[in-house]
Amino acid sequence: MAKHSRSTTIYVALIGDLVASRQLQPRDRRGTQHGLVALMRELDDVAGDDLASRFAIASGDEFQGLLRGGDALPDLLWRVRTGVGSTAIRIGIGRGGIHTDLQPEALGMDGPAFHRAREAILRSKNESRGAPMFAGFGEDLDRVLCGIAIGQHRLRSAWTERQADVCQRLRDGRSQAEIASKLRISPQAVNAHVLAAGWSVHQALDAAMRSALRLSQRGPGGSR
Numbered sequence: 001m002a003k004h005s006r007s008t009t010i011y012v013a014l015i016g017d018l019v020a021s022r023q024l025q026p027r028d029r030r031g032t033q034h035g036l037v038a039l040m041r042e043l044d045d046v047a048g049d050d051l052a053s054r055f056a057i058a059s060g061d062e063f064q065g066l067l068r069g070g071d072a073l074p075d076l077l078w079r080v081r082t083g084v085g086s087t088a089i090r091i092g093i094g095r096g097g098i099h100t101d102l103q104p105e106a107l108g109m110d111g112p113a114f115h116r117a118r119e120a121i122l123r124s125k126n127e128s129r130g131a132p133m134f135a136g137f138g139e140d141l142d143r144v145l146c147g148i149a150i151g152q153h154r155l156r157s158a159w160t161e162r163q164a165d166v167c168q169r170l171r172d173g174r175s176q177a178e179i180a181s182k183l184r185i186s187p188q189a190v191n192a193h194v195l196a197a198g199w200s201v202h203q204a205l206d207a208a209m210r211s212a213l214r215l216s217q218r219g220p221g222g223s224r
Contacts, residue, residue, distance in 0.1 A: 011052055012070040012095050013106070013113040015121050016080060018061045019088040019130065035084035036063065046079050047072040056105040066106045066113065070095070070213045074206050077132055077149070078171065081156055082164075088130065092121025093145075095136035095216065112136065128153070137216045148209045155198050155205075163197040166190060170199060 018032065040055040043065060047055075050072035055065035067073070073093065080089045094116025100109045116136035123133040123146075131153035134145040159167065169179045176194065180187045194200075 008097065010095065010097055011113045012067040012073070012093060013064060013117040014055075014067065014073070014076065015058075015062065015064045015092045015094075015114070015117040017090045017092075017121055017125075018084065019090050032084050032087050033060070039063075039080070039084055042079060043076055046075050053103055053106040053109070056107050058107060064106045064114070064117070066098075066102075066109070069217050071210075073213060074209050077152075090121060090124045090130055091132035092117045092119070092124055093132060093134045094118070094120055095134075137212075141212055141216050144212050145209060148205050148212065152202060152205050152209075155202050159197050163193050166193045167197050167199055167202070170194070 018036070036057060040057065040063060043055040044051060047065065047067060050067045050069060051065070052068045053066035055063055057063045070093075077091065080091060094113050096112025096116050098109050098111035098113055100111065103109055113136065120133035120135040123135070124130060127133075128146070128150055131146075131150040133149065134142050136142070137145060156164070165183075166179055169182070170176075174182075176187055176190045180190045183190070
């Protein structure tokens with residue numbers, strides 16, 4: 001990808017930080033780093049055409065990527081929710097311009113998109129108990145997007161391992177009957193997991209986030 005000056009273009013930066021990774025034992029830390037490298041390529045694939053600069057590890061515990069508009073954010077947030085191994089990931093998302101040339105990987109760049117993402121990740125750490133936070137989408141949309149993300153985070157945090165497995169399969173497009181057959185449990189048991197997980201609520205929040213992100217792209221570029 002060639003360098004281009006994009007000082008007037010609005011982007012969405014996503015910064016992720018592994019929670020409590022410094023407390024890992026050396027052997028576990030090596031495995032986590034390998035998992036983080038693999039995650040970068042997965043996130044590139046998930047972002048698809050929305051990707052402006054590839055996801056890259058910015059430091060030992062932190063990574064970042066740059067998106068064109070943010071259409072892929074709900075899918076990216078779903079992917080990172082399980083973390084890397086047993087290590088959770090804290091997310092900050094910022095909308096704005098960049099003051100440097102666009103790079104093939106999201107390294108060596110600076111500007112409001114990244115500043116706001118860092119502001120958001122600090123809010124995730126200090127205010128939202130680990131839920132993804134948004135900044136730079138406009139005062140009202142920031143509140144809407146953060147509220148949606150907190151709701152989804154609270155739902156997911158309460159899922160059992162089986163509920164999370166069922167929800168992943170539903171998101172992959174499997175029917176409840178197919179899931180029951182694959183897991184060798186009754187359709188009634190699958191439905192009980194779906195209801196207990198609040199899957200319909202999660203879907204409604206997902207749709208609301210996508211609508212809010214589309215609205216953000218129609219408004220003034222990144223102004224707050």
